[in-house]
Amino acid sequence: MLRPVITPPVCSSPPPRVPNPDILHHAFPPPCGAPPPTAQPTPAQRARARPPTQERRYVEPGTVTSDIAFEAANEALKSSGIDGESLDLIIVAHNFGDVQRSGGHPDLVPSLAARVKAKLRIAKPRAAAYDLVFGCPGWIQGVITADAMIRAGDIQRALIIGADTLSRISDPHDRDSMIYADGAGATVLEARDTDSGILAHATRSDTLDHSTMLTMGPSYKDEVFLEGLFLKMEGRKLYKYALQTVAGSMQECLDKAGIPLRDVSKILIHQANEKMDEAIINALYGAANLTPPPDVMPMTISWLGNSSVATVPTLLDLIAKQQLDGYAFHSGEIVLFASVGAGMHINAFVYRMP
Numbered sequence: 110m111l112r113p114v115i116t117p118p119v120c121s122s123p124p125p126r127v128p129n130p131d132i133l134h135h136a137f138p139p140p141c142g143a144p145p146p147t148a149q150p151t152p153a154q155r156a157r158a159r160p161p162t163q164e165r166r167y168v169e170p171g172t173v174t175s176d177i178a179f180e181a182a183n184e185a186l187k188s189s190g191i192d193g194e195s196l197d198l199i200i201v202a203h204n205f206g207d208v209q210r211s212g213g214h215p216d217l218v219p220s221l222a223a224r225v226k227a228k229l230r231i232a233k234p235r236a237a238a239y240d241l242v243f244g245c246p247g248w249i250q251g252v253i254t255a256d257a258m259i260r261a262g263d264i265q266r267a268l269i270i271g272a273d274t275l276s277r278i279s280d281p282h283d284r285d286s287m288i289y290a291d292g293a294g295a296t297v298l299e300a301r302d303t304d305s306g307i308l309a310h311a312t313r314s315d316t317l318d319h320s321t322m323l324t325m326g327p328s329y330k331d332e333v334f335l336e337g338l339f340l341k342m343e344g345r346k347l348y349k350y351a352l353q354t355v356a357g358s359m360q361e362c363l364d365k366a367g368i369p370l371r372d373v374s375k376i377l378i379h380q381a382n383e384k385m386d387e388a389i390i391n392a393l394y395g396a397a398n399l400t401p402p403p404d405v406m407p408m409t410i411s412w413l414g415n416s417s418v419a420t421v422p423t424l425l426d427l428i429a430k431q432q433l434d435g436y437a438f439h440s441g442e443i444v445l446f447a448s449v450g451a452g453m454h455i456n457a458f459v460y461r462m463p
Contacts, residue, residue, distance in 0.1 A: 245450025294422025
């Protein structure tokens, strides 16, 4: 059967480290309209109140999203020995375009995919290049899109990139922003006649009642950023939504593939929030009256932060290169990919390792 297979290796480009002490000195005023706290928490208390993210990666000044998207894509092609002229499709999943400075305006024309294709010096006109804006699940949705086009016989090879620079749209005076990071990951999917590869996928969009959980808004210290717009999150509502919906979509995907949950060896889930991800996994296994196996869910948020569309391909890269302690891929094993993010959107796909 013709199925898309991810060609090794997967490549990512984690930028420089930014440890907690570099950001804990910021003032964290309450949101506009919220009552002031009875006492200002200490920096240590603020750190403990957030998920266990000890450091994150921010790009250097002058570097934008399309730059790190190109770096990841270029390395993926070089490392795999794939000629860029053999590509039929280039998708760059992102959410904010190229933003030059904190709170700055997004630059979206031409598309980031067009910029990446030009930097790669790919001349082939039939290699369509376009952007995909789908919240944090964008890279997975790009894979799902390529899967459909490969199965339809429209393309043979696709380059799927996930890249975002959340540091440019993170409010330094919003404690929710402490988990945000920058990153990029790139993968090549190609058609093969095999029983491995992508077995099934699932996607849902809950926009009617949940589209305002992640939006853009002014800084909580607006006298500093008079015209800036930053990512704002209704954290408690988002957490509740994720626990009610994500596990069900993951199970739906497994059911479509005919794969029982107990056969899944690894779950690569978007690194949104360690506590939330653990609760989602517990809900998934609890619904099947199972206990999650130890280490079924690798985590990187403690040292890479939440880099939006880049978290899942980065996980894939680190495990493929055996750079994540205790993890490696094995031929024939079943891996479940999943993500949730702004929209609200949820998606997943089941993958059998070649």
